[in-house]
Amino acid sequence: MSILVVGSVAFDDIKTPRGHAPRLLGGSGTYFGLSASFFTPVRVVGVVGDDFTAEDEAVFRNRRIDIRGLERVPGKCFLWACEYESNPNVRHTLRTELNVFEHFSPKLPPEYLDSDYLFLGNIAPQLQCQVRDQMGPRVRLVGGDTMNFWITGMPQEVRRFLARLHVLTINDSEAQLLTGEHNLHKAARAILAMGPQAVVIKRGEHGATLYQHSEYFGVPGYPLEDVFDPTGAGDAFAGGMLGYLAQQGRWDDTTLRRAVVYGSVMGSFACERFGVERLTQISEADVEARYREFVALTRFDA
Amino acid sequence: MSILVVGSVAFDDIKTPRGHAPRLLGGSGTYFGLSASFFTPVRVVGVVGDDFTAEDEAVFRNRRIDIRGLERVPGKCFLWACEYESNPNVRHTLRTELNVFEHFSPKLPPEYLDSDYLFLGNIAPQLQCQVRDQMGPRVRLVGGDTMNFWITGMPQEVRRFLARLHVLTINDSEAQLLTGEHNLHKAARAILAMGPQAVVIKRGEHGATLYQHSEYFGVPGYPLEDVFDPTGAGDAFAGGMLGYLAQQGRWDDTTLRRAVVYGSVMGSFACERFGVERLTQISEADVEARYREFVALTRFDA
Numbered sequence: 001m002s003i004l005v006v007g008s009v010a011f012d013d014i015k016t017p018r019g020h021a022p023r024l025l026g027g028s029g030t031y032f033g034l035s036a037s038f039f040t041p042v043r044v045v046g047v048v049g050d051d052f053t054a055e056d057e058a059v060f061r062n063r064r065i066d067i068r069g070l071e072r073v074p075g076k077c078f079l080w081a082c083e084y085e086s087n088p089n090v091r092h093t094l095r096t097e098l099n100v101f102e103h104f105s106p107k108l109p110p111e112y113l114d115s116d117y118l119f120l121g122n123i124a125p126q127l128q129c130q131v132r133d134q135m136g137p138r139v140r141l142v143g144g145d146t147m148n149f150w151i152t153g154m155p156q157e158v159r160r161f162l163a164r165l166h167v168l169t170i171n172d173s174e175a176q177l178l179t180g181e182h183n184l185h186k187a188a189r190a191i192l193a194m195g196p197q198a199v200v201i202k203r204g205e206h207g208a209t210l211y212q213h214s215e216y217f218g219v220p221g222y223p224l225e226d227v228f229d230p231t232g233a234g235d236a237f238a239g240g241m242l243g244y245l246a247q248q249g250r251w252d253d254t255t256l257r258r259a260v261v262y263g264s265v266m267g268s269f270a271c272e273r274f275g276v277e278r279l280t281q282i283s284e285a286d287v288e289a290r291y292r293e294f295v296a297l298t299r300f301d302a
Numbered sequence: 303m304s305i306l307v308v309g310s311v312a313f314d315d316i317k318t319p320r321g322h323a324p325r326l327l328g329g330s331g332t333y334f335g336l337s338a339s340f341f342t343p344v345r346v347v348g349v350v351g352d353d354f355t356a357e358d359e360a361v362f363r364n365r366r367i368d369i370r371g372l373e374r375v376p377g378k379c380f381l382w383a384c385e386y387e388s389n390p391n392v393r394h395t396l397r398t399e400l401n402v403f404e405h406f407s408p409k410l411p412p413e414y415l416d417s418d419y420l421f422l423g424n425i426a427p428q429l430q431c432q433v434r435d436q437m438g439p440r441v442r443l444v445g446g447d448t449m450n451f452w453i454t455g456m457p458q459e460v461r462r463f464l465a466r467l468h469v470l471t472i473n474d475s476e477a478q479l480l481t482g483e484h485n486l487h488k489a490a491r492a493i494l495a496m497g498p499q500a501v502v503i504k505r506g507e508h509g510a511t512l513y514q515h516s517e518y519f520g521v522p523g524y525p526l527e528d529v530f531d532p533t534g535a536g537d538a539f540a541g542g543m544l545g546y547l548a549q550q551g552r553w554d555d556t557t558l559r560r561a562v563v564y565g566s567v568m569g570s571f572a573c574e575r576f577g578v579e580r581l582t583q584i585s586e587a588d589v590e591a592r593y594r595e596f597v598a599l600t601r602f603d604a
Contacts (some may be wrong), residue, residue, distance in 0.1 A: 039502045087484045182389045184507065191344065206508035207522060216599050220509060220520025223487045256604040295604045297518050300559040302597045 001140075002041040002066075003246040004112055005032045006131040007121025007235070008101065009046040009070060010078035012275065013094070016229055017086045024275030025056050025233075027078065028121035028145065031232035034279040035239025035266040036119075037063040038287050040246040043112050045069035045131060049100040057278060064290070068109050075100045088227040088271075089204055106242040108134045117246040120144035120165070120240060125157035132164050136214045141251055143167040143242045145234065151178050163195035167251070169238045184209070185216075198251075200241065200260055201232050201286060202267070210260045217257045222268035222290070227252045233267040236279065240287075242268030265290045303442075304343040304368075305548040307334045309423025309537070310403065311348040312380035314577065315396075316433035318531055319388045320342060326533075326577030327358050329380065330423035330447065333534035336581040337541025337568040338421075339365040341591050342548040343413050345348040347371035347433060351378040351402040361582060370411050377402045377564070390573075391506055410436045419548040421540065422446035422467070423594040434466050443553060445469040446542045447536065453480050465497040469553070469564070470542045474505050486511070487518075500553075501589035502543065502562055504536050505536040512562045514604050519559045521600060524592070531576045538581065542568030542589075567592045 007029025013022045029046045035148055036042045039108045043066040048056075052072065061068045081095035106127055119137055120128035122145045132142060144165045150158050151174060158178070161169065168191060176182055179190040188211035199211045205227070207220040241263030245251050251259075265287055272278040309331030315324045331348045338344045345368040350358075354374065362369045383397035408429055420437055422430035424447045434444060436484070446467045452460050453476060464470065470493060474486055483494040486503055490513035493501045501513045507529070509522040543565030548552050553561070567589055575582040 083601055089534070131458045151380075166403075183527055183529070185527045189527075203508055206505055207520065209522060211527075216525050217602070218509065218522025218599055219602070220511060220522055223511075223518050223520075225485060225491075227485070254603060261602055292604070297520055298602075300519070300521070300563055300597075300600075301556060 001116040001246045001249050002037055002043060003117040003119060003242060004043045004045065004046040004108075004115035004135070005029055005036065005119040005121055005126065006106055006123065007015070007032055008078050008123055009044070009048050009052070010080060011051070012231055013079065013081035013134060014229055014231055014274065016081040016088070016164070017084070018228060021274045024079070025059055026232055026275055028123065028235045030276060031235035031270065031279070032119060032121050032239040033060065033065050034063055034065055034276055035236040035270070036243030036246070037065050038266070038284055039127050039240070039243030042066065042243070043069060043115060045106050045108060045112070047071045047073060047100050047104045050074060051076050059233075059276065062280065069112055071107065072161070073100050082231070084230070086190045088230050106131045106134070114138070116140045116249075117242060118142045119242050120161070121235065121238070125150050125154055125161040129157075129164065138274070141166050141245060143169065143238065145169050145238055146174070148174050148177055157196060162191070167198045167242070168196040169200045169202060169234065169241065170233060175201050177280050183213075200263070202237055204230070208237070208260055208264055210256060212253065215253050217260060219261055219264055219294065222264060222294070223297070224268055224271055227271045230271050232276065233270045236270035237263040239265035240264075261291060261294050262287070264294060303418040303542060303548045303551050304345060304527070305338055305346065305419040305421060306345045306417035306437070307338065307421040307423055308347040308408055308409075308425065308430065309332055309334055309356070310380050311346070312382060312573055313352050313353070315381065315383035316531055316533055316535055316576065318390070318587070319386070320530060321393065321576075323494030323576045327361055328534055328577055330425065330537045332361075332578060333421070333537035333572065333581070334421060334423050334541040335362065335367050336365055337538040337572070338548070339367050340586055341542070341545030341564070343472070344545070345371055345417060347408050347410060347414070349373045349375060349402050349406045352376060353378050361578065364582065371414055373409065375402050392533050408433045416440070418442045418551075419544060420444045421544050422463070423531055423537065423540070424449050424482055426457040427452050427463040431466065443468050443547060445471065445540065447471050447477070447540055449471050449473070450476050450479055461496060462468070464493070467498045469500045469502070469544070470498040471502045471504060471536065471543065473536060474503055477503050484576055487513075500558060502565070504539055506532070510539070510562055510566055511562045512558060514558070516553065517555050517560060521566055521596065524566060524596070525599070526570055526573055532573050534578065535572045537542070538572035539565040539569035542566075563593060563596050564589070566596060
């Protein structure tokens with residue numbers, strides 16, 4: 001089944017101890033879309049400016065991603081500038097330019113309205129809710145993500161967004177910020193009480209944990225000795241997870257657990273090069289091979 | 303097979319947001335010994351002062367732990383005072399009194415010399431090496447632990463200790479301190495190059511990871527919503543892990559993986575009450591039940 005994602009398609013200016021990349025194609029819609037495309041047909045809703053080139057477009061087309069919902073307007077793409085310390089868990093946002101995102105009002109092409117799966121990527125919660133409204137009751141599963149900027153700045157809007165989700169993916173520190181609970185298990189229970197039926201807490205290098213009302217599942221991190229650039233790993237995780245659920249067309253506990261592992265697979269690939277580079281290099285066979293690695297690195301005798 | 307542990311048998315003065323316990327039986331030898339006793343006969347080497355009472359002794363006797371190697375000298379037991387913040391990962395050492403540990407020179411009772419398994423608990427590395435020397439070549443497996451105090455203060459002695467270990471258990475932050483590597487996978491490789499054939503990095507609430515030269519295994523944390531008192535969780539982990547290895551009498555990859563899960567089981571119990579209280583309440587059946595919970599919370603379809 002196809003999945004529709006609304007999110008940012010943007011440029012990132014990334015400094016890490018390994019170097020400086022001033023113009024990388026990025027954004028939540030881009031990372032999610034590329035990642036999900038390994039599992040299911042993907043449709044993107046977003047907005048770009050004049051600086052979005054044919055070469056950028058080719059990154060989507062090469063993965064057969066439908067970008068008819070990517071609006072083009074005069075001006076420049078959303079830009080995010082960030083610097084990572086040698087500890088890649090510590091990053092500093094240097095600059096955020098909304099640009100064409102400032103007046104963005106998502107419009108779904110009519111041919112997108114039969115999408116069964118929807119992901120509300122990390123943008124303003126009002127925009128996320130607008131897209132949810134346009135999709136109507138037909139949609140079978142709604143996933144979403146958010147971040148500290150919205151949690152702090154628009155707490156009521158974030159609550160309204162959460163009430164309309166089936167599955168939330170969220171960072172550990174953002175789960176703590178959202179709920180005021182330091183303990184991540186308590187934080188997850190508090191989020192489940194806000195609406196979602198499943199919450200995945202992304203713990204960076206420590207892996208990820210899935211919470212449902214009566215189930216708990218944990219998977220450790222993939223042993224990456226070199227984290228080249230962690231930008232987009234969370235969106236790639238969500239793309240792997242929701243893409244797999246859309247492929248399977250169900251989201252029982254067994255399927256959700258496998259989906260969290262596919263999310264971990266895609267998040268680990270995203271960190272291996274600057275920007276989306278690694279996601280444009282790998283094949284479906286690489287994804288399956290890494291899934292089997294996750295099986296091997298987590299198995300023990302019952 | 304029986305396991306011999308050398309470590310501290312001490313009193314802890316613990317403040318947490320849940321209350322203040324000024325005199326808790328604790329120490330690496332105590333937590334390790336209680337935990338390992340669920341799997342195999344345990345012999346303890348250490349030193350206590352006049353303030354070690356018959357009631358304290360009963361904690362060991364009730365678990366059939368052999369304390370003939372627990373020397374009694376005039377003076378007071380080692381004392382450690384610490385305060386935890388509401389985030390239990392943040393603690394402040396308020397006071398450390400070596401007391402009877404200041405002039406401790408470990409002496410193994412002759413009847414301990416046939417122990418096949420040895421654990422060098424967290425005390426000064428010279429003392430750890432002295433015990434290793436006294437055990438001679440018969441010992442089949444040597445495990446150990448250390449901490450920031452020794453890594454910073456006695457780096458050469460810690461290196462000599464590491465060169466004589468088969469298995470090291472160590473905290474994430476201490477692995478980073480020991481190796482100068484932020485990335486925990488690189489840190490583990492660096493530690494393997496110092497001597498041990500297996501390293502377990504304890505990641506607190508995020509679980510634990512096992513590294514051998516050609517194997518990697520990870521297990522997530524147990525979902526504890528209330529971490530009552532994390533003191534001793536690392537020693538309880540080591541006791542569960544090494545106790546299980548001693549029970550099995552082998553340490554191939556399959557057995558090591560199960561041992562890491564038993565370590566996680568015992569570490570999770572240790573956090574559920576103040577001090578050693580929980581470890582004195584549980585039964586072997588509780589340990590097996592929690593092991594099965596770990597199976598359930600980590601399984602996904604291959």
